Amino acid sequence: MEATGAARFKSTWAAWGSWLVFADESGQNLRPPKGRTWARKGRTPVLQVAYRGRGRVSIAALICAKPGRRTRLIYRMRAYHHRKNEPKGFTVADFQALLQAAHAQLGGPISLVWDSLPEHVSVEMRVWIAAHEDWLLVYRFPAYAPELNPAEGVWANLRTKLFNFTVHGIDELTGLIKNRLKSLQYRPDLLNGFIAETGLMISGPA
Numbered sequence: 001m002e003a004t005g006a007a008r009f010k011s012t013w014a015a016w017g018s019w020l021v022f023a024d025e026s027g028q029n030l031r032p033p034k035g036r037t038w039a040r041k042g043r044t045p046v047l048q049v050a051y052r053g054r055g056r057v058s059i060a061a062l063i064c065a066k067p068g069r070r071t072r073l074i075y076r077m078r079a080y081h082h083r084k085n086e087p088k089g090f091t092v093a094d095f096q097a098l099l100q101a102a103h104a105q106l107g108g109p110i111s112l113v114w115d116s117l118p119e120h121v122s123v124e125m126r127v128w129i130a131a132h133e134d135w136l137l138v139y140r141f142p143a144y145a146p147e148l149n150p151a152e153g154v155w156a157n158l159r160t161k162l163f164n165f166t167v168h169g170i171d172e173l174t175g176l177i178k179n180r181l182k183s184l185q186y187r188p189d190l191l192n193g194f195i196a197e198t199g200l201m202i203s204g205p206a
Helices: 012-017 092-106 123-131 152-161 170-185 188-197
Strands: 002-004 019-029 056-065 072-080 110-114 136-140
Touching: 019 092, 019 152, 056 092, 056 152, 056 170, 056 188, 072 092, 072 170, 072 188, 092 110, 092 123, 152 170, 152 188
Parallel strands: 019 110, 110 136
Antiparallel strands: 002 136, 019 056, 056 072
């Protein structure tokens, strides 16, 4: 992984005193993922889905881990209604606001690990990161390595909770996803499981 940030942040204190934060983005449109369900023998269940308009819900999630602290899930969503001049996904400013919020909620420095999404590596973002190097150190995942990112577990879990959903618009879908993600915030054991699936162990110094 490639790191950016100030040399003064690369210290023993930073290694054990900062939160290790894994970031990833995903999204869901109005077509529900299909899942198995129970039905009477010989009667295939039919799910009536009302597609009213077009759109997509974009989601950015942070899994935040630190030895001796409860693992946290912090997320933001953006609904795209297919309106003129409406952003289709997260902008650089959105990611900056998310990281600022995470820093405030976690109450300490952050070692961030994310991919090379254009918004992550843009000149604007690089300048912003350099201006916040007193609390932010950034690493990048290797290309095409989702198995290394614990945040991928959030999407896999969320998908199972969205099987066969029925909604009548993008705002209703946004509320449904928010409800499902909020329940994950109260499951640090499950978040730790997502981390363990990558082979990573979060522990403090001996």
